[in-house]
Amino acid sequence: MTTTTIDGRTVHVNDEGFLVDPSEWDEQLATTLATQIGITLTDEHWRAIRFLRDDYVAQGETATLRRISTVGGIPVKTLFQLFPQKPAKKLAYVAGLPKPHGCV
Amino acid sequence: MTTLETAPLIPDFGAAQTTRKLAIICSKGNLDMAYPGLVLANAALGEGVETHLFFTFWGFDMINKKTMGDLKFTMLGNTATHLPQGLGGLPGMTAMATHQMRKTIADLGIPDVPEFLQQIVDSGGHLWACRMSADMQRLDEDDLYDEVEGIISASDFIEKTEGAQLLFI
Numbered sequence: 001m002t003t004t005t006i007d008g009r010t011v012h013v014n015d016e017g018f019l020v021d022p023s024e025w026d027e028q029l030a031t032t033l034a035t036q037i038g039i040t041l042t043d044e045h046w047r048a049i050r051f052l053r054d055d056y057v058a059q060g061e062t063a064t065l066r067r068i069s070t071v072g073g074i075p076v077k078t079l080f081q082l083f084p085q086k087p088a089k090k091l092a093y094v095a096g097l098p099k100p101h102g103c104v
Numbered sequence: 105m106t107t108l109e110t111a112p113l114i115p116d117f118g119a120a121q122t123t124r125k126l127a128i129i130c131s132k133g134n135l136d137m138a139y140p141g142l143v144l145a146n147a148a149l150g151e152g153v154e155t156h157l158f159f160t161f162w163g164f165d166m167i168n169k170k171t172m173g174d175l176k177f178t179m180l181g182n183t184a185t186h187l188p189q190g191l192g193g194l195p196g197m198t199a200m201a202t203h204q205m206r207k208t209i210a211d212l213g214i215p216d217v218p219e220f221l222q223q224i225v226d227s228g229g230h231l232w233a234c235r236m237s238a239d240m241q242r243l244d245e246d247d248l249y250d251e252v253e254g255i256i257s258a259s260d261f262i263e264k265t266e267g268a269q270l271l272f273i
């Protein structure tokens with residue numbers, strides 16, 4: 001398994017760079033992960049990240065944009081503004097979770 | 105095996121501006137044939153791909169306010185249901201099959217057609233209506249889903265989607 005050093009700590013990642021062990025993640029790490037992909041986290045970002053983390057614990061899989069909007073109450077439009085271009089993947093990365101598997 | 109990377113491994117989310125474009129022509133008005141275009145458009149937008157949908161012929165039912173929420177699925181002529189074709193012709197069969205398909209789709213958390221179109225627009229997708237279909241069905245912009253950007257000719261659509269990958273459904 002590949003490891004990488006982020007913020008002076010070693011974490012396990014897959015070959016794309018996504019964290020594979022959600023327990024190695026904390027909010028400080030999220031800030032660094034976001035910075036690495038050019039995103040400065042605001043309260044709105046945090047709301048999405050926290051929903052994704054909580055939902056992952058409850059569901060065992062990463063929520064899709066559809067689920068974040070209908071269950072998490074954050075509109076799809078907002079998600080595209082917060083995490084431009086590839087919101088589902090970028091959000092999953094910052095939240096230290098796998099990419100979502102669902103189609104919609 | 106453990107590999108130690110010195111520089112942090114960061115996923116490649118592609119360039120900030122991608123030139124990739126996708127054009128999807130939706131020509132069918134059945135419930136089951138509405139979804140492939142919607143799902144693929146949604147997926148493309150989620151990958152940062154500029155996406156345009158062109159609704160033509162029976163695909164107009166997907167954006168006609170009167171029909172878009174009421175598309176149907178029929179077993180008739182569809183051998184993939186693996187049921188005797190005669191069954192599909194019985195009274196009430198299309199209604200039953202449609203109800204069942206809607207339920208299956210909703211249970212998966214997938215939106216109905218009008219809501220799906222809204223999600224596509226919210227994700228930055230573009231909806232276009234075919235001029236000839238509008239003329240044939242005597243419909244104008246007021247009859248169409250509000251988020252449709254315009255009724256345009258086939259050549260306008262080809263022009264707008266220059267360089268795009270194209271899907272005909």
